[in-house]
Amino acid sequence: MNTASIALGLFWMAAGLGAPALAAAESRIDCHVSYGGETRVHSATHVDSPYGVEAVAVGSYFLFKLVFQARPADVAGVRIYTYVDREYGPVPIHQASHPLPRRRQGAPGYGFTGLQRVYEPVRDSELEYWCDRVGEGRP
Numbered sequence: 001m002n003t004a005s006i007a008l009g010l011f012w013m014a015a016g017l018g019a020p021a022l023a024a025a026e027s028r029i030d031c032h033v034s035y036g037g038e039t040r041v042h043s044a045t046h047v048d049s050p051y052g053v054e055a056v057a058v059g060s061y062f063l064f065k066l067v068f069q070a071r072p073a074d075v076a077g078v079r080i081y082t083y084v085d086r087e088y089g090p091v092p093i094h095q096a097s098h099p100l101p102r103r104r105q106g107a108p109g110y111g112f113t114g115l116q117r118v119y120e121p122v123r124d125s126e127l128e129y130w131c132d133r134v135g136e137g138r139p
Contacts, residue, residue, distance in 0.1 A: 001065065001091075003063075004026065008011050010076055011134045026045070026057055026135050027045075027133060027134070027135040028043050028044060028045045028068065028130070028133075028134050028135055029043065029044045029066060029068045029078055029101075029131055029134070030042075030043050030131065030132055030133075030134050031043075031044075031064070031066055031113075031129050031130070031131040032129060032130050033064055033127065033128070033129045034127070034128040034129070035058050035059045035062060035125075035126075035128070036059050040058075040065060041136075042066055043066075043090055044066040044067065044068040044126050045068060046068055046069065046070045046071075047067065047068065047069055048069070048071065049069075050067040050069055050079065053065060055067070055081065055090065057085070058127060059125075060085075061084055061085055061120070061123060061125055062082060062083070062084060062085070062118075062125070062127050063082070063083040063084070063085055063090055064080075064081070064082055064083075064118070064127070064129070064133070065080070065081040065082075065083070066078070066079075066080055067079040067080075067081075069129060070100060075098075076100050077097055077098055077099050078097070078098045078099075078100070078101065078131065079095070079096070079097050079098075079131070080094075080095070080096045080097075080098075080113070080131065081094070081095050082094035082095075082118045082127060084122070084125075085138060092097070093120055094116075094118040095120060096113065096116065098112055098113065098131075101132070101133045102133065104138070110130035110132075111130050111131050111132030111133075112131060112132060113129070113130050113131045113132075114127050114130065115128060115129075115130050116128065116130065
């Protein structure tokens with residue numbers, strides 16, 4: 001590596017455009033999902049199409065699907081789906097749509113969704129979640 005390359009690299013790092021800045025530019029949605037006394041974080045990065053996003057199992061009965069779509073602008077937003085996994089297939093019991101949230105700087109509370117509770121009456125089950133945007137800049 002020559003001194004010109006090193007100097008150029010130091011310039012970009014000083015300008016804030018080095019690798020740490022690029023990593024910080026990525027944005028994702030984190031949802032804190034609680035069920036049966038356990039909380040897990042489910043994350044989503046930007047997708048161009050929601051159709052390839054799979055629901056993840058939460059416990060043995062719920063399925064949780066998180067879609068973060070920033071383009072095209074007319075459908076941009078965050079969509080959250082909760083299903084119950086019945087013997088004949090998944091049944092939707094909850095759906096929420098949110099506009100693209102802004103990154104909050106250390107604000108208290110439960111993110112852009114607030115604390116949400118989803119109830120399933122057959123087994124008397126409850127799932128709680130809240131979501132927030134993590135990372136700076138564009139998805």
